[in-house]
Amino acid sequence: MSFQHVAIIGLGLQGGSIGLAVQACLPGVITTGYDRDPATRARAAERRLVQTVCETASEAVAGCDLVIFCVPLGAMGMAAEKVREALPAHALVSDVGSSKQVVAKALAEALPGHTVIPAHPVAGTENSGADAGFAELFRNRWCIVTPPPQTNLVKLSELVAFWEALGANVEIMDPEHHDLVLAVTSHLPHLIAYTIVGTASDLEEVTQSEVIKYSAGGFRDFTRIAASDPTMWRDVFLSNKDAVLTMLQRFTEDLTALQRAIRIGDGETLFNHFARTRATRRSIIEEGQDDARPDFGRADHSSAAD
Numbered sequence: 548m549s550f551q552h553v554a555i556i557g558l559g560l561q562g563g564s565i566g567l568a569v570q571a572c573l574p575g576v577i578t579t580g581y582d583r584d585p586a587t588r589a590r591a592a593e594r595r596l597v598q599t600v601c602e603t604a605s606e607a608v609a610g611c612d613l614v615i616f617c618v619p620l621g622a623m624g625m626a627a628e629k630v631r632e633a634l635p636a637h638a639l640v641s642d643v644g645s646s647k648q649v650v651a652k653a654l655a656e657a658l659p660g661h662t663v664i665p666a667h668p669v670a671g672t673e674n675s676g677a678d679a680g681f682a683e684l685f686r687n688r689w690c691i692v693t694p695p696p697q698t699n700l701v702k703l704s705e706l707v708a709f710w711e712a713l714g715a716n717v718e719i720m721d722p723e724h725h726d727l728v729l730a731v732t733s734h735l736p737h738l739i740a741y742t743i744v745g746t747a748s749d750l751e752e753v754t755q756s757e758v759i760k761y762s763a764g765g766f767r768d769f770t771r772i773a774a775s776d777p778t779m780w781r782d783v784f785l786s787n788k789d790a791v792l793t794m795l796q797r798f799t800e801d802l803t804a805l806q807r808a809i810r811i812g813d814g815e816t817l818f819n820h821f822a823r824t825r826a827t828r829r830s831i832i833e834e835g836q837d838d839a840r841p842d843f844g845r846a847d848h849s850s851a852a853d
C-alpha cells in the first residue's frame with residue numbers, strides 16, 4: 548500500500564468505518580483521526596475507530612500521506628482550512644461527500660497546491676455518529692472516484708488501490724455526471740421518503756400512533772432512509788441543488804401522469820407502468836445489487852468493535 552499514514556477528519560459513520568476498515572484490511576498502516584465533537588472523540592477512542600484520536604485536526608494530519616474528510620458537505624471547506632498549516636505537502640487530499648462538484652471546489656480552494664481527488668463510497672446506512680461505523684461497510688460496494696482534469700495518474704491509482712483494499716469496487720466518473728446520477732439514485736429517494744413520513748404524520752384523519760402501528764409493511768420498507776441524519780441531508784440538497792431539481796421535475800411529471808391514470812380509471816396505463824418498473828427493480832436484484840447494504844449493515848455494530 549502506497550499510504551503509510553491515513554488521517555480521517557470526522558469520525559461518524561463514514562470516518563469510523565474507514566478507520567476500522569483500514570485497521571482490518573491494511574495492517575501496518577497508521578490511522579489517526581479527529582472530530583470536532585468531544586463526545587464523538589471519546590467514543591471513537593473507546594471503539595478504537597482509529598489508532599490515535601487527536602485533540603486537534605492539525606495533530607491528526609501531521610505526518611500523514613492521505614487525509615480523508617468525512618464531515619457533512621457544508622463543513623468540508625472549513626474542516627480543510629483547519630489542516631492547511633499542518634498538512635504535509637505530499638499528502639493526497641480526498642473525501643467521502645455525497646455530492647462531488649461542490650466538494651471538489653471547497654477542498655481545492657481551502658488547500659491550494661495539494662492534489663485533491665474527491666471520492667464517494669456509495670455505501671451507508673441510516674445511522675450516524677461514532678457508534679455507527681463498521682469495517683465491512685465498503686465491501687463489494689461501489690466507490691465512485693471523481694478526479695479533476697489533469698489529475699496525477701499515480702496518485703489516482705494509489706487512491707483506487709486504497710478503496711479496493713477496503714473491499715470496494717471503484718468507478719471513475721466525471722463529477723458533474725456523478726451528481727446527476729446520484730440525484731436520482733440516492734438524493735431523490737431520500738427526499739421522497741422524508742416527505743411521505745411528514746405527510747403521513749401530518750394527516751388530521753390519521754393519528755401518530757396509527758402511523759407507527761400500521762407501518763410494518765410498505766411504509767416501513769420505503770421509509771427506512773427517512774431516519775437518516777438531517778444535517779447530512781440538508782447539505783446534500785443544498786450542494787446538489789441543480790441536479791436534484793432536474794430529477795425532481797422529471798419525477799413530478801411521471802407522478803402526475805400516474806395521478807391522471809388513477810383519476811380517469813386508466814388501468815392499462817397503471818398496469819403497463821407497474822409491469823415495466825417491476826421488471827427494472829427485479830433486474831437490480833438479479834445483478835446482485837439489491838439492498839445497498841449487506842445483512843451486517845442492519846445490525847448494531849457498536850459491540851462488534853468494542
Ligand SMILES: NC(=O)c1ccc[n+]([C@@H]2O[C@H](COP(=O)([O-])OP(=O)(O)OC[C@H]3O[C@@H](n4cnc5c(N)ncnc54)[C@H](O)[C@@H]3O)[C@@H](O)[C@H]2O)c1
Nearest residue numbers: 557559560561583617618619620622644645671672675676
Ligand atoms: N451516511 C451515509 O449513508 C453516507 C454515505 C456516503 C457518503 N456520505 C457522506 O459522508 C460524509 C459524512 O457522513 P456520515 O454519515 O459519516 O456523517 P456522521 O454524522 O456520522 O459523521 C460526521 C462527523 O463529522 C463531524 N464534524 C462535523 N463538522 C466537522 C468539522 N468541521 N471538523 C471535524 N469534524 C466535523 C461530526 O461531529 C460527525 O461526527 C458526508 O459528507 C456524507 O455526505 C454519507
Ligand SMILES: O=C(O)C(=O)CC1(C(=O)O)C=CC(O)C=C1
Nearest residue numbers: 645669670671672673733772839
Ligand atoms: O442505505 C442507506 O441508508 C443510504 O442511504 C446509503 C446512501 C444511498 O443513498 O445509497 C446514502 C447516501 C450516500 O451518499 C450513499 C449511500
